[in-house]
Amino acid sequence: xxxxxxxxxxxxxxxxxxxxxxxxxxxxxxxxxxxxxxxxxxxxxxxxxxxxxxxxxxxxxxxxxxxxxxxxxxxxxxxxxxxxxxxxxxxxxxxxxxxxxxxxxxxxxxxxxxxxxxxxxxxxxxxxxxxxxxxxxxxxxxxxxxxxxxxxxxxxxxxxxxxxxxxxxxxxxxxxxxxxxxxxxxxxxxxxxxxxxxxxxxxxxxxxxxxxxxxxxxxxxxxxxxxxxxxxxxxxxxxxxxxxxxxxxxxxxxxxxxxx
Numbered sequence: 001x002x003x004x005x006x007x008x009x010x011x012x013x014x015x016x017x018x019x020x021x022x023x024x025x026x027x028x029x030x031x032x033x034x035x036x037x038x039x040x041x042x043x044x045x046x047x048x049x050x051x052x053x054x055x056x057x058x059x060x061x062x063x064x065x066x067x068x069x070x071x072x073x074x075x076x077x078x079x080x081x082x083x084x085x086x087x088x089x090x091x092x093x094x095x096x097x098x099x100x101x102x103x104x105x106x107x108x109x110x111x112x113x114x115x116x117x118x119x120x121x122x123x124x125x126x127x128x129x130x131x132x133x134x135x136x137x138x139x140x141x142x143x144x145x146x147x148x149x150x151x152x153x154x155x156x157x158x159x160x161x162x163x164x165x166x167x168x169x170x171x172x173x174x175x176x177x178x179x180x181x182x183x184x185x186x187x188x189x190x191x192x193x194x195x196x197x198x199x200x201x202x203x204x205x206x207x208x209x210x211x212x213x214x215x216x217x218x219x220x221x222x223x224x225x226x227x228x229x230x231x232x233x234x235x236x237x238x239x240x241x242x243x244x245x246x247x248x249x250x251x252x253x254x255x256x257x258x259x260x
Contacts, residue, residue, distance in 0.1 A: 039073030041161050043241040046077055052252055055208055056081040062121040065155045068162030069125035075137045083119030084136030144187045155191045157208045160184040174216040181213055185226050194258035195232055207256035215247040227253050
């Protein structure tokens with residue numbers, strides 16, 4: 001799958017974007033501290049987790065795969081819920097540096113940071129871009145279809161906040177969103193734990209897929225054809241931290257049935 005480079009902003013749209021950023025409470029929160037999250041998107045996952053049963057916080061959840069993870073905001077949230085922490089002082093001197101500069105300064109992006117506090121479980125972050133290390137998170141630049149990724153393909157939860165760069169064409173952008181959803185679903189089919197029922201009739205929660213998409217009739221067809229037949233429950237959610245003028249939304253799919 002190929003993504004087009006982001007087009008340069010015109011002066012008027014750039015000024016509007018800067019004004020919006022300066023008013024955004026989630027942007028302000030992210031920039032208020034050197035120990036804050038790497039992306040505004042982290043607050044979306046925090047909100048989704050808090051309002052929908054704290055699925056990341058359950059002790060039974062031991063394995064999470066974060067697709068399209070860079071720069072790492074969602075992986076940070078998962079690591080916190082798994083009990084992995086790092087003293088803020090370790091990162092304070094890097095505050096304000098670009099991601100590339102942090103990688104150069106701290107060495108190989110795949111190395112583990114020091115002074116970490118051990119948490120539970122296994123967290124894998126996948127992205128074609130390098131990431132500054134996060135305690136408790138294994139990172140890989142393999143693609144979704146890479147055979148080398150097979151070692152990680154067991155997950156209680158698969159997360160995807162992936163989106164293509166916008167082209168300005170609604171038809172093209174909708175198709176790109178659909179293509180990403182198909183790619184993520186194909187990955188999840190081989191990764192998620194299956195919902196089971198024991199001899200007492202008690203059902204396990206089964207695997208969870210949290211999938212970003214952009215509203216369009218094609219995407220609703222995807223939900224009906226691929227998600228609803230294969231999960232016990234599928235919820236559509238637009239977090240308060242998602243911008244009101246965006247068509248962005250999330251499907252929280254619970255209880256992977258393993259029928260595909």
